[in-house]
Structures are given as structure tokens and as C-alpha cells.
Amino acid sequence: xxxxxxxxxxxxxxxxxxxxxxxxxxxxxxxxxxxxxxxxxxxxxxxxxxxxxxxxxxxxxxxxxxxxxxxxxxxxxxxxxxxxxxxxxxxxxxxxxxxxxxxxxxxxxxxxxxxxxxxxxxxxxxxxxxxxxxxxxxxxxxxxxxxxxxxxxxxxxxxxxxxxxxxxxxxxxxxxxxxxxxxxxxxxxxxxxxxxxxxxxxxxxxxxxxxxxxxxxxxxxxxxxxxxxxxxxxxxxxxxxxxxxxxxxxxxxxxxxxxxxxxxxxxxxxxxxxxxxxxxxxxxxxxxxxxxxxxxxxxxxxxxxxxxxxxxxxxxxxxxxxxxxxxxxxxxxxxxxxxxxxxxxxxxxxxxxxxxxxxxxxxxxxxxxxxxxxxxxxxxxxxxxxxxxxxxxxxxxxxxxxxxxxxxxxxxxxxxxxxxxxxxxxxxxxxxxxxxxxxxxxxxxxxxxxxxxxxxxxxxxxxxxxxxxxxxxxxxxxxxxxxxxxxxxxxxxxxxxxxxxxxxxxxxxxxxxxxxxxxxxxxxxxxxxxxxxxxxxxxxxxxxxxxxxxxxxxxxxxxxxxxxxxxxxxxxxxxx
Numbered sequence: 001x002x003x004x005x006x007x008x009x010x011x012x013x014x015x016x017x018x019x020x021x022x023x024x025x026x027x028x029x030x031x032x033x034x035x036x037x038x039x040x041x042x043x044x045x046x047x048x049x050x051x052x053x054x055x056x057x058x059x060x061x062x063x064x065x066x067x068x069x070x071x072x073x074x075x076x077x078x079x080x081x082x083x084x085x086x087x088x089x090x091x092x093x094x095x096x097x098x099x100x101x102x103x104x105x106x107x108x109x110x111x112x113x114x115x116x117x118x119x120x121x122x123x124x125x126x127x128x129x130x131x132x133x134x135x136x137x138x139x140x141x142x143x144x145x146x147x148x149x150x151x152x153x154x155x156x157x158x159x160x161x162x163x164x165x166x167x168x169x170x171x172x173x174x175x176x177x178x179x180x181x182x183x184x185x186x187x188x189x190x191x192x193x194x195x196x197x198x199x200x201x202x203x204x205x206x207x208x209x210x211x212x213x214x215x216x217x218x219x220x221x222x223x224x225x226x227x228x229x230x231x232x233x234x235x236x237x238x239x240x241x242x243x244x245x246x247x248x249x250x251x252x253x254x255x256x257x258x259x260x261x262x263x264x265x266x267x268x269x270x271x272x273x274x275x276x277x278x279x280x281x282x283x284x285x286x287x288x289x290x291x292x293x294x295x296x297x298x299x300x301x302x303x304x305x306x307x308x309x310x311x312x313x314x315x316x317x318x319x320x321x322x323x324x325x326x327x328x329x330x331x332x333x334x335x336x337x338x339x340x341x342x343x344x345x346x347x348x349x350x351x352x353x354x355x356x357x358x359x360x361x362x363x364x365x366x367x368x369x370x371x372x373x374x375x376x377x378x379x380x381x382x383x384x385x386x387x388x389x390x391x392x393x394x395x396x397x398x399x400x401x402x403x404x405x406x407x408x409x410x411x412x413x414x415x416x417x418x419x420x421x422x423x424x425x426x427x428x429x430x431x432x433x434x435x436x437x438x439x440x441x442x443x444x445x446x447x448x449x450x451x452x453x454x455x456x457x458x459x460x461x462x463x464x465x466x467x468x469x470x471x472x473x474x475x476x477x478x479x480x481x482x483x484x485x486x487x488x489x490x491x492x493x494x495x496x497x498x499x500x501x502x503x504x505x506x507x508x509x510x511x512x513x514x515x516x517x518x519x520x521x522x523x524x525x526x527x528x529x530x531x532x533x534x535x536x537x538x539x540x541x542x543x544x545x546x547x548x549x550x551x552x553x554x555x556x557x558x559x560x561x562x563x564x565x566x567x568x569x570x571x572x573x574x575x576x
Contacts, residue, residue, distance in 0.1 A: 329403050431486055
């Protein structure tokens, strides 16, 4: 494991010093009183010298003390387990919160470049594995270290020479465990990465089950899933194999050492070097000295798996976030003028937009049209700062986007996209997503304006009906109307409609167009549409091709030029 992971573990523990101190106190009590018991066991043995030579009065006192020590040790063990469980779950809670916070602040580009299932795997599966590893590993670590130190002290008090033999032999067990641990850690790291890949792939085809069946891609899907699953099986099997070698290997070495100590101790007792009770206590201590190594090696599988998962979570936490400098301008009441000058942008090393300039006057309706892939949606992403431009400048009301806080920018712009999105919540909550303080009357009024009110009343619980993105009882068109209602309620000064009515039937679209027209009054509106009949009334139409503007003007002006726009328009109506 890298030094960085250890440093992050220490950083995590810094916030829970009080629990660490309490756990240390319980561990000390548990170890001390557990280790005193063998001494008194030896005292008890020494009180039984032979037949009819048993000191019962002394035995009663010794056994009474042993009972008290046992109760204290058991209580301390319970307290240690309880404290470390609280520590573990507190850390897991913090990791999950920090992971989600990081994901919420990642650039859109980072989210687009990675499988969403891999993020889910890190936040859910990997953190759960860390939890299991911490809960099993931390108690062993705390009590194990103290047990080793305590038993050494007691063994030295009984026989320094035999204790030195134990110390000399111990590194053999540690070296064996260390070598096996290195191999198993790399396998667990590979297993965690493959698990994330499998989760990502499963998430992809489960999100689009109908598409898989439309193209009869079931067999290929199963084949690809089986291939990743086989790699996961292989890496997991190797990880378990190497980790399973640790415990039997260390036990073999430790049991051999125990036998050697027993022989040497017996010879010493016969020569008067120690009493039989002291020998009995020493053998118990030697077992307890080896026990932490065996226990730690026994949970090494969980520990290695947890550390590999922790590495993946740390990688997520270290991803570059959208961090804005302080003192940026906060947009409030704006006119909505948008100006793009000499903008360049590329998704990869190959330029996509170069020397792009465009001006949108405030409170005007501007339509952007062009063939698929010409850069329409890219422009919207740049205006919203979902992606950052390579060079040039974009301004809103003479403010460069670099000088404006992203939150205030996005609060000033309302978007209705072709791909609608509903979160799991009531219809009322979904409509009021951008304005949680909206009254019921305002929500109902917006629903009426978007022709949703009657549909909502027919649902089981009306406006309190719980819906989600996967809800099959709501059509795509109705979902898009809900998203439109959400933007109308938030009433931003700038509107972006990206195929906002593409999933709505023609009759409803014509009816709702009155609402959309009223919504766009006194607002800067940008419309992206493939159905050119919906943008005939736009104040300006911008025609794009291959990442650049090739025509601008009003509908009739562009038709009279018989250029690219005219060709697009005629192509849509030539068969009607």
C-alpha cells in the first residue's frame, strides 16, 4: 500500500480523536486485565502441590480476583467494540458524504468521460467494503498491538532468556505474512477496479433495456458482461488464494515456536529455573503473543480488500473539482445580452470550434439551427459553463463568464432539454425543483398553463403522487411538460429551449405554444430546434455547420437567399 493511503487514513482519524482516546482506554483495560489472569492462574497452580497439599483458602482469594478481572476485561472488550464500531461508521458516513460532494462539484466533462456505474460502485460498494474491513480490522489492530506489548512485559518478568527466543523467531512469521500481503493487495486492487467496470457496464445496459432488445443485442450484451465477469472472477480468485495462505502459514510457524518454548520451559522448570505455575503462565502468554498475528492475518482478506477499495475512493476524492475563486460577481437582475468573441473549443486534441463570434441582443428570440453535430448543443454547454472554452471570451451583460459565479449564472438561465429528467419525489416537488418556496397556487397555475393539471388530478394522489425517472405511468411528452413547468415557475431572465417540445404531440404543442410565447416575452430566449416550423417567428435565426456560422437572418430573409437554411426548410416539407 502506498504512503499516500496511510496518510489519508491518518487524516480521516484526526477528526475522531475523542473516539480514538476512548478506544485506547478500553483496549488498555481489556489487555491489562486479560493478561493479569494467566499470572493468577499460575499462582493457583502453585497452590496445588500434590494430593492433600492444596491451599484452598489461598485458592478462593485467587479465583475471586480472577473473576473480577474477567468481568472488567469483558466490559472493556464490549466498550472497545462499541467505540470502534462508532468510529468505523462515522468514517464511512464521512466518506460517503465527501464522495457525493465531490461528484456534485466535478466538471461535466469528467462525468461525461467516465461510466456512471463506476461512480456508483465507488460510493456504494467500495465504501461498504471499507466499512466491513474497518469493523473487523480496527478491533484486532487496537487490542493486538497492546496485547503484544503487554505479553512481552509479562514474559520478560518470568524469563528473559526464553522471551528473547520468542522475539528472535517472531520476524519469520511477519516476513512471511508481509510477502503474501504484497501479492494479495495488488490482486485486490485489480479486483476493485474490475468490479467498478462491471457495475458501469451493467448500469449502461440496464438503463436502456428496450434499446438492447430492439437491436437484438442480448447475446452480445451477455457475452461482454461474461467477459468482464470472468476477469472479476479470476482476479478475485487469485486475491482470495494469496490472502488465504497468510493464516495457515503464520499458524504453522507460531505452533512450531510454541512447541519449542514448551520444551525449553519444561527443561527450565525441571532444573528449578521457574515454577510449574510460572511455566503455565508463560505458555499462555506465548500463545497470546502469537494470537494477534494470527488474528490479523485471519482478517487480512478483509483488510486488503478494504484498502484496495479505499484507494479507489481516495482517487475519487482527489479528482479535480470546479473550485471558483472568491469575489466573483453575482448576477441578479440582467438584461440577458450574450456576446461570444473569437471563441475556440475542442472536446479532444482536434479543434471543434475556432474563431467563433456571435451576438444575441437582450430580450430577443434567437434560434440556432443546423445539421446534427454542427455544434448547437456545444454552444449551450459553453454558455452554461458546463465546458470551458480554450480561448476567446463569452459575456453576459458585458460581464465575462470568468468573472461571474457559476451558481448565479445558472440561476439566471432556465433550460428545457430534449432529454427530460425527473427525480424520485412528488409531482409538486418536481415542478418546484428550481423554486422550493413556491406556493401550491403557483404550482397549480403553472401546471394549468402547461396542460398538466387535468392529467395530474387523474393520478392516484394528485400533486402528491410520487414519480421518478423510471416511472412507466408517465409518457416522455408528459415528463417534458413537467420540465417545462419547472422552468416557467422559476422564471429566469434567459431561456434555453433545446428541442423542448420534441416529445410532445403536435396538438398539445400548438396549444402550449401560447404559453411558451408568453414565457419568452421580455426574456432573452435561445431556441434549438430541428422542426423549423417552430422558429418562424424568431427575431434572428443563426444557421450553423461544422462548428461555424454560415447564415444569419429572419425566416423569410433566409428563405429568399436560397442557401443552406432554405435547403433544410424545404427538405422538411417537400414530402408533405
